[in-house]
Amino acid sequence: MKTLAVLVDRLQQAMRGSRKPINEIVADEIRLAIGSGMLAPGERLPSTRALATALGISTVTVASAFTRLVDSGLLVAQVGRGTFVGAPPPAPAAAAIHPASDIWLPAEQPGARQRLVARWMSAVDAGSGLNLVGGYADPRLPPAQGYLRHFRRLLKEKPEAPFAFTLGLGDAAAREAVAGFAAAAFGVATRAEQVFVGASAHQFLDVVVRSFLEPGDVVVCDSPTYYGALDLFALYGLRVATVPSDGEGPLPDALEQVLAIHRPKLLYLTGSPRNPEGGVPGPSRQQQIMALVAAHPIVTVEDSSLFPYVYDQKATPLKSLDQMGQVITLCSFSKMLFAGLRVAAAIASPGIARRLGNALQSYVRMGAALPQQAVAAYVASDRFFGDLAAARTIYRSRRDALAAALAASPLLAAGLRPPAGGLSQWLRLPDGVSGQALCERLGLRRVFALPGDVFMPFPDNTGAIRLSFAQNDEDDLAAGAAAVIDAVAELQRDGRRVPAGQLA
Numbered sequence: 398m399k400t401l402a403v404l405v406d407r408l409q410q411a412m413r414g415s416r417k418p419i420n421e422i423v424a425d426e427i428r429l430a431i432g433s434g435m436l437a438p439g440e441r442l443p444s445t446r447a448l449a450t451a452l453g454i455s456t457v458t459v460a461s462a463f464t465r466l467v468d469s470g471l472l473v474a475q476v477g478r479g480t481f482v483g484a485p486p487p488a489p490a491a492a493a494i495h496p497a498s499d500i501w502l503p504a505e506q507p508g509a510r511q512r513l514v515a516r517w518m519s520a521v522d523a524g525s526g527l528n529l530v531g532g533y534a535d536p537r538l539p540p541a542q543g544y545l546r547h548f549r550r551l552l553k554e555k556p557e558a559p560f561a562f563t564l565g566l567g568d569a570a571a572r573e574a575v576a577g578f579a580a581a582a583f584g585v586a587t588r589a590e591q592v593f594v595g596a597s598a599h600q601f602l603d604v605v606v607r608s609f610l611e612p613g614d615v616v617v618c619d620s621p622t623y624y625g626a627l628d629l630f631a632l633y634g635l636r637v638a639t640v641p642s643d644g645e646g647p648l649p650d651a652l653e654q655v656l657a658i659h660r661p662k663l664l665y666l667t668g669s670p671r672n673p674e675g676g677v678p679g680p681s682r683q684q685q686i687m688a689l690v691a692a693h694p695i696v697t698v699e700d701s702s703l704f705p706y707v708y709d710q711k712a713t714p715l716k717s718l719d720q721m722g723q724v725i726t727l728c729s730f731s732k733m734l735f736a737g738l739r740v741a742a743a744i745a746s747p748g749i750a751r752r753l754g755n756a757l758q759s760y761v762r763m764g765a766a767l768p769q770q771a772v773a774a775y776v777a778s779d780r781f782f783g784d785l786a787a788a789r790t791i792y793r794s795r796r797d798a799l800a801a802a803l804a805a806s807p808l809l810a811a812g813l814r815p816p817a818g819g820l821s822q823w824l825r826l827p828d829g830v831s832g833q834a835l836c837e838r839l840g841l842r843r844v845f846a847l848p849g850d851v852f853m854p855f856p857d858n859t860g861a862i863r864l865s866f867a868q869n870d871e872d873d874l875a876a877g878a879a880a881v882i883d884a885v886a887e888l889q890r891d892g893r894r895v896p897a898g899q900l901a
């Protein structure tokens with residue numbers, strides 16, 4: 398009975414205002430309910446007649462949705478007993494499980510990664526030095542300045558604007574403007590009801606996690622990934638499975654195995670460009686990933702916070718391939734324009750948007766209207782995309798300057814792959830050089846960077862560091878690269894020196 402009531406509620410909401418055929422809506426919602434774990438394996442579905450009567454639609458329509466799901470293996474029909482959610486597929490032999498797909502139940506304190514990042518950020522704040530830590534946009538560039546023009550104009554026209562607040566879903570004009578922006582940027586027709594505007598992409602991820610997952614559930618993410626997401630997963634007691642990746646993100650066959658074995662409830666991807674590596678998945682990789690997502694109905698977050706800063710190719714957002722409405726796209730204007738802005742958006746399909754909207758109204762409740770209204774005015778202006786393009790050109794030269802300076806060291810050139818997008822260089826270090834040790838040595842030279850293991854779901858003192866080129870001019874980047882080369886050489890010399898105590 399409870400299943401019937403919950404399903405009816407979801408379906409009524411999904412049908413409201415939708416132009417999709419009703420049997421498709423029924424199939425999609427049941428698929429999503431299974432993917433999000435609301436319907437568990439083995440659970441019995443209400444009869445087609447009960448569901449049809451409760452919804453005021455024909456039994457044939459419901460039966461056709463059930464048949465589709467039975468054909469795809471999601472539901473199992475048993476004559477005389479009813480229709481059930483399919484059992485999880487049998488786990489392949491242990492040897493077939495890729496070692497990197499082991500599950501990690503975070504033992505660390507929630508927030509441990511943010512604390513480590515904060516340590517390096519405050520080292521930068523504490524004095525002069527070269528900031529390669531942040532990965533945040535440069536406020537001197539056109540996008541931040543363009544925003545400020547709209548902010549100041551609004552303030553002049555409406556001196557009372559700073560006192561205004563919005564409710565949890567976001568300012569209406571901002572939701573409308575972001576819907577237009579999403580259509581242009583992600584190639585997806587989007588209505589304002591599918592868009593939420595709030596303070597932070599991280600906060601939206603938090604609300605998604607709280608809405609769709611429970612402690613002990615499995616989330617799949619690529620590795621390395623955004624450290625803030627890993628902190629959140631630890632906070633909510635989620636289990637984390639990683640997928641072996643290459644520059645374009647998760648390898649499809651490995652992802653398929655992980656989906657089959659662990660039956661995760663959430664796939665979290667850092668979008669295009671990926672953070673921290675800066676890779677941009679091509680269209681064929683995205684199609685493969687989307688096909689897997691559709692076959693294993695799972696809620697997917699595409700965290701596309703830096704997508705305007707893709708340099709050498711065109712990004713294919715997962716969202717643009719999302720026929721079933723499973724993908725929630727997060728984008729942060731604070732990442733695109735400047736970190737202190739605190740405006741971000743979540744874009745979801747109508748079915749998911751309703752559930753997210755309810756959660757946002759309870760968890761977030763209110764926000765500051767003025768920054769959202771200024772973003773709305775700027776995004777809708779004819780300068781916005783041009784300003785982003787101007788910043789992209791500058792970031793591209795900074796990326797190239799840093800990469801060229803690092804490549805002067807043959808030792809580092811081997812692990813150097815300039816990022817296809819994003820604001821940071823992910824640098825793999827020569828064998829035996831740890832990212833943490835290198836950051837300490839760089840700190841002594843007043844150059845600040847982030848150790849790679851902050852981004853690794855399975856901490857392993859990774860031989861990598863992240864160097865952000867976003868906020869620095871080319872000469873400073875060359876000086877930073879020289880410090881990295883020098884500190885790596887120093888660590889290698891130290892490693893080769895036999896400690897005195899071991900001579901006997």
Ligand SMILES: Cc1ncc(COP(=O)(O)O)c(C=O)c1O
Binds near residue numbers: 599600623700702
């Ligand atoms: C991939 C990714 N998502 C989300 C965020 C956080 O965005 P916001 O500042 O809007 O919360 C960051 C910030 O570093 C990020 O790198």
